[in-house]
Amino acid sequence: MQLAWSPEDEAFRLDLIAFLDENTPEQMRTGYDFQDVGDEHELVPQWLRDWQATLFDHGWMIPGYPPERGGRNCTPVQTLIYLETMAGRRMIRSGHFPGYAIVAPSLLEFGNDEQKRLVPAAIRGDTIWCIGMSEPNAGSDLAGLSTRAELRDDHFVVNGQKVWTSYAMIAQKCFCYVRTDPTLPKHKGISLLIIDVDSPGIDIRPLRHISGTAGFAEVFFTDVIVPRENLVGGLNGGWAITQGSLAHERAGLWVEGVARFEQTIEGLVKLAREQGRAGDPIIRRKIASAYELAASLRALGYKGFASFAQGSSAPEHSYMKMAMSEAGKAAFELGMEISGPLAPVTDPELGASTNRFVHGFFMSFANTIAGGSSEIQRNIIAQRVLGLPRR
Amino acid sequence: MDFSLTPDQELLRDTGRKLLERECPPALVRAHIDDPSAYEPLWRHLSEYTALGAGPAADLCLFLEETGYAAAPGPFLATTAYTALTGDAVTTGTVALVDDPTLLFVLEAERVDRIAVVLPGPRLAVVDATDLPVHFVATVDFSRRLFTIDLPHLDAQPLDAEMYAHWRERAYACMAAEMVGTARRIFDMTLAYAKERKQFDVPIGSFQAIQHKLADMSLVLERATAAVHYAAMTIDGNDPDRTRACHVAKASAGEAARRILKDGIQIHGGIGYTWEHDLHLYLRRATADEYLFGTTGWHLDRLAELLIDT
Numbered sequence: 001m002q003l004a005w006s007p008e009d010e011a012f013r014l015d016l017i018a019f020l021d022e023n024t025p026e027q028m029r030t031g032y033d034f035q036d037v038g039d040e041h042e043l044v045p046q047w048l049r050d051w052q053a054t055l056f057d058h059g060w061m062i063p064g065y066p067p068e069r070g071g072r073n074c075t076p077v078q079t080l081i082y083l084e085t086m087a088g089r090r091m092i093r094s095g096h097f098p099g100y101a102i103v104a105p106s107l108l109e110f111g112n113d114e115q116k117r118l119v120p121a122a123i124r125g126d127t128i129w130c131i132g133m134s135e136p137n138a139g140s141d142l143a144g145l146s147t148r149a150e151l152r153d154d155h156f157v158v159n160g161q162k163v164w165t166s167y168a169m170i171a172q173k174c175f176c177y178v179r180t181d182p183t184l185p186k187h188k189g190i191s192l193l194i195i196d197v198d199s200p201g202i203d204i205r206p207l208r209h210i211s212g213t214a215g216f217a218e219v220f221f222t223d224v225i226v227p228r229e230n231l232v233g234g235l236n237g238g239w240a241i242t243q244g245s246l247a248h249e250r251a252g253l254w255v256e257g258v259a260r261f262e263q264t265i266e267g268l269v270k271l272a273r274e275q276g277r278a279g280d281p282i283i284r285r286k287i288a289s290a291y292e293l294a295a296s297l298r299a300l301g302y303k304g305f306a307s308f309a310q311g312s313s314a315p316e317h318s319y320m321k322m323a324m325s326e327a328g329k330a331a332f333e334l335g336m337e338i339s340g341p342l343a344p345v346t347d348p349e350l351g352a353s354t355n356r357f358v359h360g361f362f363m364s365f366a367n368t369i370a371g372g373s374s375e376i377q378r379n380i381i382a383q384r385v386l387g388l389p390r391r
Numbered sequence: 392m393d394f395s396l397t398p399d400q401e402l403l404r405d406t407g408r409k410l411l412e413r414e415c416p417p418a419l420v421r422a423h424i425d426d427p428s429a430y431e432p433l434w435r436h437l438s439e440y441t442a443l444g445a446g447p448a449a450d451l452c453l454f455l456e457e458t459g460y461a462a463a464p465g466p467f468l469a470t471t472a473y474t475a476l477t478g479d480a481v482t483t484g485t486v487a488l489v490d491d492p493t494l495l496f497v498l499e500a501e502r503v504d505r506i507a508v509v510l511p512g513p514r515l516a517v518v519d520a521t522d523l524p525v526h527f528v529a530t531v532d533f534s535r536r537l538f539t540i541d542l543p544h545l546d547a548q549p550l551d552a553e554m555y556a557h558w559r560e561r562a563y564a565c566m567a568a569e570m571v572g573t574a575r576r577i578f579d580m581t582l583a584y585a586k587e588r589k590q591f592d593v594p595i596g597s598f599q600a601i602q603h604k605l606a607d608m609s610l611v612l613e614r615a616t617a618a619v620h621y622a623a624m625t626i627d628g629n630d631p632d633r634t635r636a637c638h639v640a641k642a643s644a645g646e647a648a649r650r651i652l653k654d655g656i657q658i659h660g661g662i663g664y665t666w667e668h669d670l671h672l673y674l675r676r677a678t679a680d681e682y683l684f685g686t687t688g689w690h691l692d693r694l695a696e697l698l699i700d701t
Binding site: 002003004005265269272273278281284285287288289291292293295296297298299300302303305306307309310319322323375377378379381382383385386387388389390391 | 392393394395582585586593594596597598599601602603605606607609610613614615616617618620621624625628630635636638639642643646688691692694695698699700
């Protein structure tokens with residue numbers, strides 16, 4: 001066990017810092033609050049698109065990838081250093097994660113040569129992707145999806161509906177899970193199609209968040225024609241791909257969540273001072289407790305990373321999503337408690353220093369639901385990590 | 392930051408684990424309830440490892456997780472704390488902190504040769520244990536023996552304040568290491584029980600209510616364990632984060648131990664509440680450890696001072 005990075009890794013960190021000092025966009029230097037952005041149109045402003053392209057062109061978009069995919073072939077430890085440095089500076093890589101984080105690695109693993117050609121643009125952000133997974137009747141039970149794709153000669157005909165589809169309003173392509181064989185057991189009749197969002201028969205209706213902004217969309221498919229060559233990973237081979245994402249980055253992605261949580265706690269200390277609550281013993285203990293949670297989760301993340309880097313499976317990662325999403329909610333709640341009567345005030349003047357907590361609280365509801373709810377996470381920990389029997 | 396163990400550390404942990412599994416079964420902890428001398432055969436083995444008190448905190452904490460797992464009776468923790476404070480790695484010892492809210496009593500005072508007495512100031516006097524009248528203090532935990540001592544006038548020497556602060560931080564981390572060990576014992580017993588105990592014709596561990604409890608217990612245990620390892624690394628590296636990290640370690644360990652002992656006995660149901668079942672041996676230790684070297688609340692209050700007042 002040791003705290004320091006190796007000289008090579010330290011050199012990597014200094015290279016990154018030099019690049020960031022030189023190239024960080026002005027908007028990000030002045031405190032772009034990516035936690036608060038709700039509307040996807042403003043989530044991907046032009047300067048942020050340019051930033052993603054700059055990162056790609058300099059090999060800093062996904063450093064573990066080779067240069068032609070926006071990286072520099074760095075080691076897993078260096079990837080962790082990269083993610084930690086970026087998060088520590090409150091920096092993001094991109095305004096839209098599906099393309100670089102899910103589509104690109106999935107195509108690299110399951111796509112044919114033609115489909116792999118879509119990868120660089122997905123990572124550079126030149127193509128914006130959305131992911132068609134959840135449906136009105138397929139939430140936690142994703143395999144129960146029913147959007148139907150019928151194969152007719154050289155094309156599929158797609159009918160059905162997706163929901164909670166992030167970035168659908170601005171996407172060019174949809175990575176869409178469809179049912180191609182309703183007679184097979186439900187996990188076995190699913191396929192993955194690449195669908196051009198401007199295809200005739202696609203209707204996109206933005207859904208407003210409880211925060212009031214349009215964050216995702218419903219996507220309706222009516223007799224949408226999709227060429228057969230847009231099938232990824234074989235007919236009825238879709239389920240295996242749902243598990244895909246940036247496997248080599250997953251081991252370090254928690255660090256962004258921990259860093260944001262720590263930054264929220266710094267904000268709580270500041271707020272407590274501003275609101276005259278810094279001497280309140282209950283508030284003090286709750287802030288300390290949040291810090292204790294953040295610090296122990298950071299340690300747990302690193303511990304998991306150490307087993308991952310040595311090639312073992314690291315159950316620690318299963319814990320991080322559940323813990324971070326619940327911790328974030330509690331931290332915003334504490335911010336509201338410190339704010340007292342100002343907590344629910346959204347008035348831009350009266351609530352200037354407090355309204356981000358109630359806003360964050362509302363936004364944080366999504367985090368314990370999306371991407372596998374906390375209850376599903378607990379099932380996974382119990383069954384896959386602890387080896388408890390399924391019913 | 393690298394949490395992976397060196398081959399030497401893995402060997403140390405495995406050696407400690409096997410030694411304690413063999414020499415400190417539940418039967419020994421149980422025998423110690425009525426017969427304080429029951430620790431002696433175990434001590435002949437453990438006393439060979441007290442020099443860890445003078446070595447890296449990372450190594451010592453790995454070993455202490457194992458003594459905690461076994462709820463080992465005897466002056467191992469006390470002696471390693473004494474060694475770290477005095478530099479004396481030869482004799483057995485313990486520490487007495489006078490007028491200190493974190494440690495009211497003296498661990499294992501009748502089983503050691505020397506007592507390091509820390510007086511406010513801080514000042515230090517090291518005395519022969521045999522010279523001092525000691526009085527046993529019964530607690531809920533049969534695996535540790537606590538005492539009060541009658542202090543005569545002591546010829547105490549000034550103790551370097553920074554060195555003493557560092558020793559205290561190390562003591563928090565060490566205590567936390569034992570606690571996560573004991574918490575892991577209770578967790579392991581509970582997980583095994585949930586897999587084997589059947590009700591409604593199925594293992595109770597197949598019920599979601601039980602699975603979710605165990606998932607939460609496992610998370611709090613894993614993060615407390617990681618917090619202890621991190622604290623040990625900051626001690627060994629004299630990292631600026633060490634003070635915070637050591638408070639975090641003891642607070643996390645306290646939180647983990649309390650959560651796990653409560654849910655652990657709940658999942659065991661009625662059998663866990665009986666004297667004949669071994670669960671209470673560990674549950675008692677985990678309950679009482681909270682009050683040694685600062686409670687969770689005390690450590691959170693120190694953290695609040697560091698976060699808010701500085």
